[in-house]
Amino acid sequence: MDDHAKPILYVLDTNVLIHDPNALLNFQEHQVAIPMTVLEELDRLKTGKHSTAAECRQAIRLIDRTLGEATPEQVENGVPIQRGKSGPRGSLSILMNRPSAQQSPLPETINDNRIINQLLDLSQRQPERDVVLVSKDINMRLKARACGIAAEDYQTDQLVDDISLLSRGYHTLSGSFWERVGKVETRQELGRTWHRVRLTGNLPAVNLNEFILDEQGFVGWIKHIDGDELLILDLYQDKLLGLEAWGLQPRDIYQALALYALLDPDIHLVNLSGAAGSGKTILALAAAIEQTMVSKRYRRIIVTRSVQGLDEDIGFLPGTEAEKMEPWLGAITDNLEALHMEDESTPGSVDYLLQRVPLQFKSLNYIRGRSFQQSLLLIDECQNLTPHQMKTIITRAGSGTKVVCLGNLAQIDTPYLSATSSGLTYLTERFKDFAHGVHITLQGVPRSVLAEYAEANM
Known part of the structure; x- marks a missing residue:
């Protein structure tokens, strides 16, 4: 004030x-x-x-x-x-x-x-x-x-005045990245290639765990910042695009970066934003199932989403909590079907998957009072949460738990929230230098040519 x-x-x-x-x-x-x-x-x-x-x-x-x-x-x-x-x-x-x-x-x-x-x-x-x-x-x-x-307005927890200033999680450079840096030291370690580069003023302001992409196919991950020096992990573009989780492969380099972060055990918070149909939910689900059913990294997947009116209405619905949540979690089951679209019987595959995968649908009120160990906590529609609600949920993460936040700042349904005051914006800004967190803004609308045209022209 x-x-x-x-x-x-x-x-x-x-x-x-x-x-x-x-x-x-x-x-x-x-x-x-x-x-x-x-x-x-x-x-x-x-x-x-x-x-x-x-x-x-x-x-x-x-x-x-x-x-x-x-x-x-x-x-x-x-x-x-x-x-x-x-x-x-x-x-x-x-x-x-x-x-x-x-x-x-x-x-x-x-x-x-x-x-x-x-x-x-x-x-x-x-x-x-x-x-x-x-x-x-x-x-x-x-x-x-x-x-x-x-x-x-109350703006104490509003960290940015314009969401166009919000980090996208990566920097796309014209030409070659190597033409923009001065001194370079390269070393190999355990099959990984590391570059220590000195900035020359030709690079934008960067944050920890952001990615650098150039037109020549270089993809680097910023792992340490020391004054005008960056320590960058070289991520080979072909390997990134060849990633797979539960049969799903990324459609573009941005989805590949998101999937890489979702599968990295050293990343405890993944924040994915983007327009409808950009692949947020299906990437998160595929990575979650892969890491519970195949690698056994997590014991269970807990899915929740913020929907205006959900918590008021859920108590009046008949059935178990999972049955009550089902109408609001249609996006999750839709994406499960998409993962098994090529199967002989898609509904049968989804039913079988739901029986075998330790996948739990929970309301936000359930999340508040619990602490989760060795779980993958998937929070959809995060743009409808306040900064305080976001903090309340993320602090529930216990040992060995990964939190994945999904949202679209263009689709805020909660009264009194805007793109700049949303908990998703607050989270992105607050965690931009967190050593174990990654934020990616996904691009495009891969659903269909129709959806892509509608997104651009309506």
Whole structure:
């Protein structure tokens, strides 16, 4: 937040605390207020099977811990926020619902209007105070500004302003890579070729575990960065394109890089993004089955996906958890069928595979409270997760577990999330220098000529 001569009163909307339950700690020396209406909404949402219940409970616990034993008067005026050894900084207060002396400009039939009316009344009673509404709801921000209340988005966990700046996981160079570097030292070790090269300023800014591709067929993997020196593992393009997992071979070099990372036991996090039909799910499934059925690297595959409304609706469906999840996991079974399209009986092969492969479909609520050992955790539709939800899930990974995150930033279905605030964007940026993580943005729409044309022209 910007520095001001006097502290600002930031009023948090419910969706901010759901997006980040620790949000009230992120306003430095400023004052933070939570309307009573927001507390009531958190209380209403804290129970049930929906995916936001856990965030609501966590936010309520932090509010309770921050207010402590404060008196009602102190709670209304502001309780100092303790910040570890640095002591208190900023304050937290609760805005009480009080009838306004003047007629409310907005009809109080919805909670958003109640909060805006409350802030208008507060601004009129304390004109010397700077009040800012913080909300992830763009429509609420527009209504607040129309009424004369300053409003802004919560952007503390937004690491990039433009997703075009987000790493793709590789750099494609025109001409030859070797023409762009100075000193080169090459060595052979255990059948691998390593190059230590000195940068000459002709290369883009690179991160750990990114790939370099040139027009001459060179493919290098950046394994260490030391100032202007790179240690690069030479990955031969022909070998990459000849990779195979459960009968599946990559269609292009980008799918080959993704499959290479999925099969590498030293890579614990693989983050695949790309347009619909670019091969994210089928690559991940093929690699997962290969490593559970053939190499026995993992004991089981756990598949989950974020779908708006899933956690609210799943409890009302009949059957086992796997049967409840089936309507939302059609993409997984579709890809299993694609892997066995050449079989004499595709449905029979898929049924046989589902009986033999330790493949479990789980809801996100199940993932939250567990720790998984020697498992491959496949999370689909990650673009619909908040940064906090992404952290909650990935921290469930135990010893010997690999996490594969799949998503498409162009298909966000969750309210209050955008491409820049999505957990998938947050994950990509936060892990760009993780020694055991790889991010690949897949290219093209290999589904069909029709799909490719539609992607480009509609």
